[in-house]
Amino acid sequence: MTSITDPxxxxxxLSMLIxxxxxxxxxxxFIALVALIGFMAYLGMNLVRNLTAAxxxxxxxxxxxxxxxxxxxxxxxxxxxxxxxxxSTVGIINTLIxxxxxxxxxxxxxxxxxVLRLSNNWVVSKLMAIYVxxxxxxxxxxxxxxxxxxxxxxxxxxRAFRGDDPSSSMLFDAFAxxxxxxxxxKPVFDSGGWIVVAVFILSVIGIFAYRRYATKKLYAxxxxxxxxxxxxxMFFVPVLLFYFILGRPITLEYPSxxxxxxxxxxxxxxxxxxxxxxxxxxxxxxxxxxxxxxxxAISKGQTEAAASLGLRPGRIMNLVILPQALRVIIPxxxxxxxxxxxxSSLAIAVGYMDVTATLGGITLNQTGRAIEAVxxxxxxYLTISLxxxxxxxxxxxxxxxxxx
Amino acid sequence: MSDMHAHSxxxxxxETLPELPPPASEAGVVKWMRENLFSSIxxxxxxxxxxxxxxxxxxxxxxxxxxxxxxxxxxxxxRTVLDGATGACFSVLSDRWNQLLFGFSYPPEHxxxxxxxxxxxxxxxxxxxxxxxxRKLLIFTGIYPFLAFWLIWGGTIFTPLFAxxxxxxxxxxxxxxxxxxxxxGFFGGVVAALITxxxxxxxxxxxxxxxxxxxxxxxxDMGGFMLNMILGVVCVSxxxxxGIVLALGRQSDMPIIKWICVxxxxxIRGVPLITLLFVANVVLAYxxxxxxxFDLILRVIIMITMFSAAYIAEVIRGGxxxxxxxQYEAADSLGLDYAQAMRLIILPQALKISIPxIVNVAVGLFKDTTLVSVISMFDLVxxxxxxxxxxxxxxxxxxxxxxxxSVLFFVVCYGISQYSQWLERRLxxxxx
Numbered sequence: 102m103t104s105i106t107d108p109x110x111x112x113x114x115l116s117m118l119i120x121x122x123x124x125x126x127x128x129x130x131f132i133a134l135v136a137l138i139g140f141m142a143y144l145g146m147n148l149v150r151n152l153t154a155a156x157x158x159x160x161x162x163x164x165x166x167x168x169x170x171x172x173x174x175x176x177x178x179x180x181x182x183x184x185x186x187x188x189s190t191v192g193i194i195n196t197l198i199x200x201x202x203x204x205x206x207x208x209x210x211x212x213x214x215x216v217l218r219l220s221n222n223w224v225v226s227k228l229m230a231i232y233v234x235x236x237x238x239x240x241x242x243x244x245x246x247x248x249x250x251x252x253x254x255x256x257x258x259x260r261a262f263r264g265d266d267p268s269s270s271m272l273f274d275a276f277a278x279x280x281x282x283x284x285x286x287k288p289v290f291d292s293g294g295w296i297v298v299a300v301f302i303l304s305v306i307g308i309f310a311y312r313r314y315a316t317k318k319l320y321a322x323x324x325x326x327x328x329x330x331x332x333x334x335m336f337f338v339p340v341l342l343f344y345f346i347l348g349r350p351i352t353l354e355y356p357s358x359x360x361x362x363x364x365x366x367x368x369x370x371x372x373x374x375x376x377x378x379x380x381x382x383x384x385x386x387x388x389x390x391x392x393x394x395x396x397x398a399i400s401k402g403q404t405e406a407a408a409s410l411g412l413r414p415g416r417i418m419n420l421v422i423l424p425q426a427l428r429v430i431i432p433x434x435x436x437x438x439x440x441x442x443x444x445s446s447l448a449i450a451v452g453y454m455d456v457t458a459t460l461g462g463i464t465l466n467q468t469g470r471a472i473e474a475v476x477x478x479x480x481x482y483l484t485i486s487l488x489x490x491x492x493x494x495x496x497x498x499x500x501x502x503x504x505x
Numbered sequence: 506m507s508d509m510h511a512h513s514x515x516x517x518x519x520e521t522l523p524e525l526p527p528p529a530s531e532a533g534v535v536k537w538m539r540e541n542l543f544s545s546i547x548x549x550x551x552x553x554x555x556x557x558x559x560x561x562x563x564x565x566x567x568x569x570x571x572x573x574x575x576x577x578x579x580x581x582x583x584r585t586v587l588d589g590a591t592g593a594c595f596s597v598l599s600d601r602w603n604q605l606l607f608g609f610s611y612p613p614e615h616x617x618x619x620x621x622x623x624x625x626x627x628x629x630x631x632x633x634x635x636x637x638x639x640r641k642l643l644i645f646t647g648i649y650p651f652l653a654f655w656l657i658w659g660g661t662i663f664t665p666l667f668a669x670x671x672x673x674x675x676x677x678x679x680x681x682x683x684x685x686x687x688x689x690g691f692f693g694g695v696v697a698a699l700i701t702x703x704x705x706x707x708x709x710x711x712x713x714x715x716x717x718x719x720x721x722x723x724x725x726d727m728g729g730f731m732l733n734m735i736l737g738v739v740c741v742s743x744x745x746x747x748g749i750v751l752a753l754g755r756q757s758d759m760p761i762i763k764w765i766c767v768x769x770x771x772x773i774r775g776v777p778l779i780t781l782l783f784v785a786n787v788v789l790a791y792x793x794x795x796x797x798x799f800d801l802i803l804r805v806i807i808m809i810t811m812f813s814a815a816y817i818a819e820v821i822r823g824g825x826x827x828x829x830x831x832q833y834e835a836a837d838s839l840g841l842d843y844a845q846a847m848r849l850i851i852l853p854q855a856l857k858i859s860i861p862x863i864v865n866v867a868v869g870l871f872k873d874t875t876l877v878s879v880i881s882m883f884d885l886v887x888x889x890x891x892x893x894x895x896x897x898x899x900x901x902x903x904x905x906x907x908x909x910x911s912v913l914f915f916v917v918c919y920g921i922s923q924y925s926q927w928l929e930r931r932l933x934x935x936x937x
Contacts, residue, residue, distance in 0.1 A: 151791045239915055243910055
């Protein structure tokens with residue numbers, strides 16, 4: 102007679118910690134945790150010993166001290182007597198400015214290049230291939246420096262605009278390209294100017310609302326409302342109407358040559374332009390590849406199926422191809438935005454005063470607070486990254502194919 | 506009926522006519538141009554605009570390159586020779602070529618050493634890159650890191666020799682014990698290697714000759730494109746195994762290990778490389794035992810390796826996630842343990858899927874090695890911005906230098922990405 106014996110129970114032996122797969126994972130995790138804590142404690146002990154030896158401590162009080170240095174691009178009130186915290190805030194805003202500008206421009210470049218690379222025009226698609234390969238395979242730092250050199254070396258000095266027969270002249274009498282930066286007109290708001298802006302924003306919201314309504318109506322009743330001309334009308338008519346009724350409340354202040362330099366208008370420094378365009382062109386090449394991959398990922402059957410339903414080419418693109426391609430394009434696009442934000446830290450190479458150059462550069466060197474400054478710097482970038490990945494996750498969940 | 510019809514017809518063609526050539530607009534160059542260049546009005550406009558742009562660029566760049574001066578000693582002299590004509594002063598390249606490649610303080614009589622190491626790099630990489638080559642060549646690949654270190658840094662040969670011996674001893678111990686358990690083999694191997702290195706260190710100190718065969722070169726003398734190559738090759742090869750471990754850790758069932766890996770990866774991926782280089786430059790020293798100082802190049806290598814390991818881990822995690830679950834279950838049902846299943850079934854397939862991503866990371870990393878110029882190391886970009894552009898002879902030669910730097914990087918990066926595409930086609934086992 103044979104009988105099934107129960108597996109041995111209850112008798113836990115020490116060797117089971119290594120040999121039994123049920124307990125082994127606890128052993129490994131315990132070892133890993135102890136090793137990690139030990140390593141951290143070792144680093145911490147070294148830190149304490151090094152700091153006491155150097156007579157230093159960890160303190161963030163330096164943020165309140167006066168910074169004592171100038172920042173050439175000040176989006177908010179700042180002077181050399183402001184605190185280091187204020188300087189870092191200016192740096193953060195400058196980082197966000199250049200990152201935002203570069204993201205918008207890179208998207209435009211990337212989408213155009215990606216679509217044109219798929220064009221059946223041989224010359225254009227080859228040109229775009231050259232653009233993509235050329236910029237993807239050379240470090241962005243080199244591009245930043247090249248464009249910075251163009252801005253500072255090849256541009257005429259403001260002196261060249263002077264005299265009766267100047268060797269350089271302003272573009273449309275509004276834009277001046279000089280080696281001190283590009284001067285562009287600055288909008289000046291009189292009383293009522295903000296009303297025009299508000300009207301413009303409202304009409305843009307109105308356009309989106311109308312298009313949504315048209316789509317809804319199409320799906321509900323099958324009735325096709327015209328969208329193109331109403332959109333154009335809503336875009337221009339209310340704004341122009343209010344602009345002239347209120348007596349032209351918004352005027353442009355043109356840059357003008359006074360003395361040895363340009364006055365008025367907005368000065369875009371060479372460092373800003375170099376960083377902005379280098380990041381935009383470089384990242385644009387990557388976005389172009391994402392766009393191309395996204396469009397090619399949609400199988401040809403989708404186009405043919407849409408055509409066989411009798412849709413016109415424009416509608417095939419808008420209703421069938423793009424919604425599917427965007428699902429493929431947008432996640433890598435957002436991580437490219439993340440890359441732009443991180444690469445904007447290269448500002449330090451051309452002297453653009455972003456947060457790396459203020460907090461991680463001059464503040465660090467002046468106060469000698471290396472650990473605190475680098476820690477804060479990392480926290481800032483980490484926060485931005487986590488925010489952007491949170492946005493990406495929300496988007497991914499909203500467009501995920503609803504399966505099963 | 507048909508008979509009558511045949512007789513009543515006046516003329517019947519009995520043989521087929523020779524084929525006429527297609528109309529001129531439907532053949533040859535004309536057809537190609539109609540289809541590819543002028544298929545519609547917007548297309549034609551695009552074509553014309555593109556051709557105009559190409560014409561402008563070529564007429565601007567070509568004379569500049571063709572008139573280039575290659576043999577003057579300074580920019581002023583070059584301008585005199587050009588005498589107002591358009592032309593490049595490539596003489597900065599011929600004058601400072603060695604500095605661009607090796608930095609400004611590597612002893613010139615030893616340039617052949619990094620040069621030889623660079624050539625041998627191809628020999629060492631060949632058996633890894635091309636599977637058709639005899640497997641015996643892999644032995645050289647194993648020796649190469651130690652040989653290259655000895656060639657570039659010089660000094661006594663015993664240091665790399667004992668490093669190599671330690672690895673071999675470790676491997677022998679590992680091979681002995683791995684039959685019992687992977688963990689035992691692994692840790693046994695590590696311990697054996699550490700002991701060998703420890704003993705080797707003493708022996709080296711005792712017997713190292715005062716005048717080594719190859720004169721020692723300090724790390725701070727490394728520079729130029731050589732520094733970019735060293736950082737790129739070392740960091741990519743070190744970060745690959747670390748990245749695999751991190752990816753496996755992130756996929757692990759053990760929560761503590763998983764969270765350690767997740768925090769590490771996400772932290773590193775969330776900050777720019779420049780902040781990590783700041784850490785290497787000014788912060789890392791605070792975390793080392795007082796009195797120790799190892800040189801900047803090593804600290805930078807540690808930080809860049811951590812950086813690229815995090816990115817490679819994410820790529821490999823993607824490859825692991827893309828494998829069908831059946832592969833994991835098949836390995837389990839064969840009775841393989843975790844280490845065997847990973848080594849024999851999962852990783853070979855997952856790595857194959859991840860090749861394009863890994864190559865992307867490698868190319869990106871190689872380009873990012875230029876960032877070390879920000880923490881005042883004189884790599885290629887650092888050399889150009891520092892010693893060369895600020896010298897009195899060559900102050901103002903921007904385009905020639907940056908063009909040379911771009912070309913150097915382009916050749917390497919484009920070459921790697923072409924290789925990766927070839928490899929993808931080669932490894933494709935599905936029939937698409």
